[in-house]
Amino acid sequence: xxxxxxxxxxxxxxxxxxxxxxxxxxxxxxxxxxxxxxxxxxxxxxxxxxxxxxxxxxxxxxxxxxxxxxxxxxxxxxxxxxxxxxxxxxxxxxxxxxxxxxxxxxxxxxxxxxxxxxxxxxxxxxxxxxxxxxxxxxxxxxxxxxxxxxxxxx
Numbered sequence: 741x742x743x744x745x746x747x748x749x750x751x752x753x754x755x756x757x758x759x760x761x762x763x764x765x766x767x768x769x770x771x772x773x774x775x776x777x778x779x780x781x782x783x784x785x786x787x788x789x790x791x792x793x794x795x796x797x798x799x800x801x802x803x804x805x806x807x808x809x810x811x812x813x814x815x816x817x818x819x820x821x822x823x824x825x826x827x828x829x830x831x832x833x834x835x836x837x838x839x840x841x842x843x844x845x846x847x848x849x850x851x852x853x854x855x856x857x858x859x860x861x862x863x864x865x866x867x868x869x870x871x872x873x874x875x876x877x878x879x880x881x882x883x884x885x886x887x888x889x890x891x892x893x894x
Contacts, residue, residue: 741854743862744886746842747817751775752878752885757824764826765791768805768841772818776843778811783843797830801873802863806842806856815844815855821872821881838863838872 753771758764769784786807790796797803818841825835840859844852862885863869871884 741815741851741858742886743817743858746815746855747819747882747885748775749879749882751817752819752821752882754821754823754876754878754881757822757826759826761791761826761828762788764820764822764828764839765805768818768820768839771820772816772841772843775818776812776816778809778843782811783807783809786843787841795829795831797828797832797836798860798863799830799832799834800864800866800869801825801830801834801837802869803828803830803836803839804842804856804859804863805839806844806852808846808848808852809843810846812843812845812848815842815848815851817842817855817859819881819885821876823876838869 765787769780772778772783773780787805790807796805820839822837825837828836842855
Protein backbone atom coordinates (compact mmCIF):
# COMPACT_ATOMS: atom_id res chain seq x y z
CA UNK A 741 0.00 0.00 0.00
CA UNK A 742 1.29 3.44 -0.95
CA UNK A 743 0.11 6.98 -0.36
CA UNK A 744 0.05 7.56 -4.11
CA UNK A 745 -2.24 4.53 -4.41
CA UNK A 746 -4.84 5.93 -2.00
CA UNK A 747 -4.38 9.67 -2.60
CA UNK A 748 -4.87 10.93 -6.15
CA UNK A 749 -3.69 14.49 -6.86
CA UNK A 750 -7.30 15.71 -7.08
CA UNK A 751 -7.82 14.62 -3.44
CA UNK A 752 -5.38 17.21 -2.05
CA UNK A 753 -7.03 20.47 -1.06
CA UNK A 754 -6.22 23.69 0.80
CA UNK A 755 -9.05 25.35 2.72
CA UNK A 756 -9.30 28.55 4.66
CA UNK A 757 -10.05 27.86 8.30
CA UNK A 758 -13.52 26.40 8.79
CA UNK A 759 -15.39 27.86 11.76
CA UNK A 760 -15.37 24.60 13.73
CA UNK A 761 -14.46 20.92 13.74
CA UNK A 762 -18.01 20.08 12.71
CA UNK A 763 -17.80 22.49 9.76
CA UNK A 764 -14.48 20.89 8.75
CA UNK A 765 -16.06 17.44 8.82
CA UNK A 766 -18.87 18.80 6.60
CA UNK A 767 -16.27 20.18 4.18
CA UNK A 768 -14.37 16.87 4.15
CA UNK A 769 -17.60 14.96 3.48
CA UNK A 770 -18.52 17.30 0.62
CA UNK A 771 -15.04 17.03 -0.92
CA UNK A 772 -15.00 13.23 -0.60
CA UNK A 773 -18.47 13.06 -2.17
CA UNK A 774 -17.32 15.07 -5.17
CA UNK A 775 -14.00 13.31 -5.66
CA UNK A 776 -15.11 9.72 -5.06
CA UNK A 777 -18.81 9.95 -6.05
CA UNK A 778 -20.05 9.17 -2.54
CA UNK A 779 -23.16 10.36 -0.69
CA UNK A 780 -22.04 13.44 1.27
CA UNK A 781 -24.56 12.87 4.07
CA UNK A 782 -23.46 9.25 4.48
CA UNK A 783 -19.81 10.27 4.65
CA UNK A 784 -20.56 13.01 7.18
CA UNK A 785 -22.63 10.68 9.35
CA UNK A 786 -19.85 8.06 9.31
CA UNK A 787 -17.20 10.67 10.22
CA UNK A 788 -19.30 12.03 13.10
CA UNK A 789 -20.03 8.52 14.33
CA UNK A 790 -16.30 7.71 14.33
CA UNK A 791 -15.46 10.94 16.17
CA UNK A 792 -17.98 9.87 18.80
CA UNK A 793 -15.71 6.94 19.64
CA UNK A 794 -12.85 9.34 20.37
CA UNK A 795 -11.26 12.31 18.64
CA UNK A 796 -9.05 11.65 15.66
CA UNK A 797 -6.79 14.63 16.37
CA UNK A 798 -3.53 12.76 16.94
CA UNK A 799 -1.41 15.71 18.04
CA UNK A 800 1.11 18.19 16.64
CA UNK A 801 -1.56 19.86 14.49
CA UNK A 802 -2.56 16.63 12.72
CA UNK A 803 -5.95 14.92 12.53
CA UNK A 804 -6.81 11.63 10.85
CA UNK A 805 -10.60 11.52 10.48
CA UNK A 806 -11.65 8.21 9.01
CA UNK A 807 -14.72 6.11 8.40
CA UNK A 808 -16.06 3.03 6.71
CA UNK A 809 -18.31 3.79 3.75
CA UNK A 810 -20.55 1.07 2.21
CA UNK A 811 -20.26 2.44 -1.34
CA UNK A 812 -16.48 1.97 -1.52
CA UNK A 813 -14.60 -1.05 -2.87
CA UNK A 814 -11.11 0.14 -1.83
CA UNK A 815 -9.41 2.44 0.67
CA UNK A 816 -9.18 6.07 -0.50
CA UNK A 817 -7.79 9.23 1.03
CA UNK A 818 -8.34 12.97 1.17
CA UNK A 819 -5.67 15.41 2.37
CA UNK A 820 -6.85 18.82 3.53
CA UNK A 821 -4.45 21.56 4.63
CA UNK A 822 -6.00 24.44 6.54
CA UNK A 823 -4.68 27.96 6.04
CA UNK A 824 -5.32 28.62 9.72
CA UNK A 825 -5.43 25.97 12.49
CA UNK A 826 -8.73 25.23 14.24
CA UNK A 827 -9.69 23.68 17.57
CA UNK A 828 -10.22 19.95 16.94
CA UNK A 829 -10.24 18.41 20.43
CA UNK A 830 -6.88 16.81 19.65
CA UNK A 831 -5.19 14.59 22.21
CA UNK A 832 -2.55 17.27 22.90
CA UNK A 833 -5.15 20.09 22.86
CA UNK A 834 -3.26 21.82 20.02
CA UNK A 835 -5.16 23.25 17.05
CA UNK A 836 -5.17 21.26 13.81
CA UNK A 837 -4.13 22.44 10.35
CA UNK A 838 -3.27 19.12 8.66
CA UNK A 839 -5.94 16.50 8.06
CA UNK A 840 -5.66 13.23 6.20
CA UNK A 841 -9.01 11.48 5.92
CA UNK A 842 -9.30 7.82 5.06
CA UNK A 843 -12.40 6.11 3.78
CA UNK A 844 -12.63 2.34 3.57
CA UNK A 845 -15.17 -0.27 2.54
CA UNK A 846 -17.21 -1.76 5.37
CA UNK A 847 -15.28 -5.04 5.18
CA UNK A 848 -11.81 -3.53 4.67
CA UNK A 849 -10.50 -4.74 8.05
CA UNK A 850 -6.73 -5.04 7.84
CA UNK A 851 -6.42 -2.80 4.78
CA UNK A 852 -8.05 0.10 6.65
CA UNK A 853 -5.68 -0.41 9.59
CA UNK A 854 -2.65 -0.61 7.30
CA UNK A 855 -3.69 2.62 5.59
CA UNK A 856 -4.16 4.36 8.95
CA UNK A 857 -0.74 3.15 10.11
CA UNK A 858 0.89 4.34 6.88
CA UNK A 859 -0.65 7.81 7.11
CA UNK A 860 0.08 8.07 10.83
CA UNK A 861 3.75 7.11 10.35
CA UNK A 862 4.11 9.59 7.51
CA UNK A 863 2.56 12.51 9.36
CA UNK A 864 4.47 11.79 12.58
CA UNK A 865 7.54 13.20 10.81
CA UNK A 866 7.86 16.81 12.07
CA UNK A 867 10.12 17.85 9.17
CA UNK A 868 7.58 16.57 6.66
CA UNK A 869 4.75 18.43 8.40
CA UNK A 870 6.82 21.62 8.37
CA UNK A 871 7.36 21.19 4.61
CA UNK A 872 3.62 20.70 4.12
CA UNK A 873 2.85 23.85 6.11
CA UNK A 874 5.33 25.85 4.02
CA UNK A 875 3.86 24.78 0.66
CA UNK A 876 0.15 25.66 0.35
CA UNK A 877 -0.10 24.52 -3.29
CA UNK A 878 -2.09 21.27 -3.71
CA UNK A 879 0.27 19.88 -6.38
CA UNK A 880 3.30 20.49 -4.17
CA UNK A 881 1.52 19.02 -1.16
CA UNK A 882 0.76 15.84 -3.13
CA UNK A 883 4.36 15.60 -4.29
CA UNK A 884 5.71 16.09 -0.75
CA UNK A 885 3.41 13.40 0.64
CA UNK A 886 4.03 10.81 -2.05
CA UNK A 887 7.78 11.49 -2.35
CA UNK A 888 8.23 11.16 1.41
CA UNK A 889 6.96 7.61 1.31
CA UNK A 890 8.97 6.80 -1.83
CA UNK A 891 12.13 8.04 -0.10
CA UNK A 892 11.48 5.79 2.91
CA UNK A 893 10.93 2.79 0.65
CA UNK A 894 14.19 3.35 -1.22
